[in-house]
Amino acid sequence: METLSTPLVSLPIQANPGAPTVKNDNRNRLVLSLIDRCISLKQLKQVHAYMLRTGLFFDAYSASKLFTAGTLSPFLSLEYARKVFDEILEPNLYTWNTLIRAYSWSPEPSESVKIFLRMLCESPYFPNKFTFPFLIKAATKLSRLGVGQVFHGLVVKSSFGDDVFILNSLIHFYASCGDLDFAYRVFVRIDEKDVVSWNSMISGYVQGGCFDKALELFREMEAENVKSNAVTMVGVLSACTKMKDLEFGRWICSYIEQNGIKMDLTLSNAMLDMYVKCGSVEDAKKLFDKMEEKDIVSWTTMIDGYAKLGEYDVAKSFLDAVPRQETATWNALISAYDQNGKPQEALAIFHQLQLSKNAKPDELTFVSTLSSCAQLGAMDVGEWIHANIKKQRMNLNCHLTTSLIDMYSKCGNLEKALDVFHSVERRDVFVWSSMIAGLAMHGRGRAAIDLFFRMHEAKVKPNAVTFTNVLCACSHSGLVEEGRMFFNQMEPVYGVVPGVKHYACMVDILGRAGLLEEAVEFIEKIPITPSASVWGALLGACKIHENVELAEQACSRLLELEPENDGALVLLSNIYAKTGKWDNVSELRKRMRVSGLQKERGWSSMEVNGTLHKFLAADNSHPLSKEIYSKLDEIVAKLKSSGHVTNKSLLLQLVDEEDMKEQALNLHSEKLAIAFGLISTGPSQPIRIVKNLRVCGDCHTVAKLISKLYDKEILLRDRLNIAIDVASTIEYLHHHSQPPMVHGDLKPSKVLLDHDMIPHVGDFGLAKFMSDHLLGTAPGTQSSSIGIKGIVGYVA
């Protein structure tokens, strides 16, 4: 007889399809058992061919067996299974259900719904109790509330409203669509709740952020003597993790032991994660060492734990020890570096990953790496990644789109950011928001507002991030009326409750416009306790408008909330300096020295052909140092002969000798970087520089002059990241109290200020971030800063 090694045959079908004369004999049973033993698609196809030749395929049961194997096997090919299905002349309900199920698992769950509709039209069958869980799963994956509701209605009409399997799927469906109330309504109406009903509701609450409710439900479950299982524990542990409640987490671990709940790999991993996220890497390590079975999640959790703690060497040793390196393990380290303000290290690991044979970068790698590129202004690497995404024909999903827009915007290339934005079909709220931020960053406040309305027309609902970006756009373009309008509309019209960031933005808008009294009145009316960032915004405005008295008040309120906020002290000292109160300046500086507050050292970085060059002030460590300094001399001479006078008042420090002041200014890291840029870039290449702190007024002016004198585009971004076109005098005035030097035909060199206006996700407190963002520092000084997290745009 034929065996699996029999070559594939051509398919002249001999059997009469209409008459299933296949006997249930031994030979056929053997063939059917071969289906289960197939270990490759090729073997399955051989059985298929044999069945066609003998006519066995036209037996409904046998055909469905083959088809099911095609959809279930690890080597499953949905395309092949679909072909098999299409060959089955009269598929039975089981076969239809199997196809619906196959698609509900696939990346195209909408096919499930289409197949279901086809079944209703083409077949004599109605859905049974098995059909609905598959359909509801598809609706869940599609996140389409309406679709699931239709199925729910059908369930009730088809009298399956008591089936606990179906109702449990519905709980899961409603919860994952965010409708926890409805999920709970389904839950309470189940007469005979089983453990899965409870688990579905508990994990629904956890995923919806209602951790208290999840734990309450767990207690209720206990009170009703429903025995929990490992899945229950995963849900409850996950709630502890999110609440960072180590004590309760430990209690759950002992509960698991006492109640003899069987540990499985997922539960162990959930425990590991709880320990790591609640701050006890030691406990996690103990558990990790005891675990008999570990998978990639276990390893990744440990790497992530150590990396987030800043113990990078330990994290790396775990990475090296992973039995099978996968992309996720690399991603853990890359994203930890990225999010802890170590973008260079993130890129270094990325390069190692590229050299590694075991794994290749995936979407998540690119998202983190693009964020690091954005932080560093490393546009060459960013562009390389963009090209790679295209080359790999990787699906440009919303996460990647957002990251690309963010990267190009922050690297100063608004056009490319817009290209990406226009090239995609799918734009979620984060894609729109990042583009709004990009426009705002480049001083295009009106365009940012227009985009907001286009987003509204596209029926994408704005969220808190969108409003922060729109308000920032108003603030940076001096659009006071528009800012007021958006702020007043956000809750009543768009249902977004103003948060601390929005209040701070509003104070910033009013303050920058000189409406200091109104800003103070606004602060008094804020229904929540004003955060440090709100006072920071007021303080910033006081600096612009030289209101020393109010500045002192704002500063003391800020320091009550954040005694460690060195930025506030630096800003206040700048205000004193600007108004000539040198005694107060030295007193403040002394206070900072005593309390150990130190300024972060300023640096500027510049990327040339994918290599990053970093400069400190008066740096001479660069291999081309000699050439750089001679270029700098040349620049200084050219500037002088063109009539530029160094604005020494910008050096807000007590330096006595006039020429020392001038020299100190000329050695600023951004000037070194520009000099280096002039000798290392081709004639048409722009110079793109990123500064970690603020760019001083002199460097700002000089950058523009050099741009003209050398006919070179210069993009200079600092930690406050807004691009200002030379032409936009008004916007300039909002940032600097003295008017810019206006040159008739100056090339549009841009100065980017206001880094990271987009709210960040992650462990850095938002308030802290916002106060950093809004405080900034005065031109000429370099304030210390707190770690900046680069990516953005979407909530984890």
Added chain:
DNA sequence: GTAGGGTTAG
């Protein structure tokens, strides 16, 4: 005669 629900990281 075959089948269905809930879980961990990034």
